[in-house]
Amino acid sequence: MMYHYGRMAFGEPQAKRSAIAERGWTMYPLLIPFALVVVLGLYVPPVLAKLLAQAAVIMTGG
Secondary structure, three states: OHHHHHHHOOOOOOOOOOOOHOOOHHHHHHHHHHHHHHHHHOOHHHHHHHHHHHHHHHHOOO
Protein backbone atom coordinates (compact mmCIF):
# COMPACT_ATOMS: atom_id res chain seq x y z
CA MET A 1 0.00 0.00 0.00
CA MET A 2 2.90 2.39 0.77
CA TYR A 3 4.12 1.83 -2.77
CA HIS A 4 0.89 3.22 -4.17
CA TYR A 5 0.88 6.15 -1.74
CA GLY A 6 4.43 6.97 -2.76
CA ARG A 7 3.53 6.93 -6.44
CA MET A 8 0.53 9.20 -5.81
CA ALA A 9 2.60 11.64 -3.78
CA PHE A 10 5.75 11.74 -5.88
CA GLY A 11 4.57 10.68 -9.34
CA GLU A 12 6.64 8.86 -11.88
CA PRO A 13 10.42 9.08 -11.43
CA GLN A 14 12.11 11.61 -13.67
CA ALA A 15 15.07 10.83 -15.85
CA LYS A 16 18.39 11.00 -14.04
CA ARG A 17 19.74 14.50 -13.69
CA SER A 18 23.41 15.23 -13.76
CA ALA A 19 25.03 15.98 -10.43
CA ILE A 20 26.88 18.93 -11.94
CA ALA A 21 23.65 20.84 -12.60
CA GLU A 22 22.61 20.48 -8.95
CA ARG A 23 25.91 21.79 -7.57
CA GLY A 24 25.74 25.19 -9.23
CA TRP A 25 23.88 28.23 -7.94
CA THR A 26 21.25 26.06 -6.21
CA MET A 27 23.55 25.56 -3.22
CA TYR A 28 23.78 29.27 -2.32
CA PRO A 29 20.29 29.57 -0.79
CA LEU A 30 21.19 26.66 1.50
CA LEU A 31 24.59 27.99 2.47
CA ILE A 32 23.44 31.44 3.59
CA PRO A 33 21.21 30.27 6.49
CA PHE A 34 23.77 27.59 7.37
CA ALA A 35 26.51 30.20 7.64
CA LEU A 36 24.26 32.37 9.79
CA VAL A 37 23.59 29.48 12.17
CA VAL A 38 27.29 28.67 12.43
CA VAL A 39 28.28 32.28 13.07
CA LEU A 40 25.58 32.82 15.68
CA GLY A 41 26.52 29.52 17.27
CA LEU A 42 30.08 30.70 17.77
CA TYR A 43 29.45 34.36 18.57
CA VAL A 44 26.26 36.00 19.82
CA PRO A 45 26.37 39.80 19.48
CA PRO A 46 25.65 41.65 22.74
CA VAL A 47 22.54 43.29 21.30
CA LEU A 48 21.08 39.91 20.35
CA ALA A 49 22.02 38.43 23.72
CA LYS A 50 20.23 41.29 25.47
CA LEU A 51 17.12 40.82 23.32
CA LEU A 52 17.09 37.08 24.02
CA ALA A 53 17.49 37.69 27.76
CA GLN A 54 14.60 40.16 27.73
CA ALA A 55 12.43 37.72 25.78
CA ALA A 56 13.23 35.01 28.33
CA VAL A 57 12.19 37.32 31.17
CA ILE A 58 8.90 38.08 29.43
CA MET A 59 8.23 34.41 28.70
CA THR A 60 8.92 33.31 32.28
CA GLY A 61 6.76 36.06 33.70
CA GLY A 62 9.54 37.65 35.68
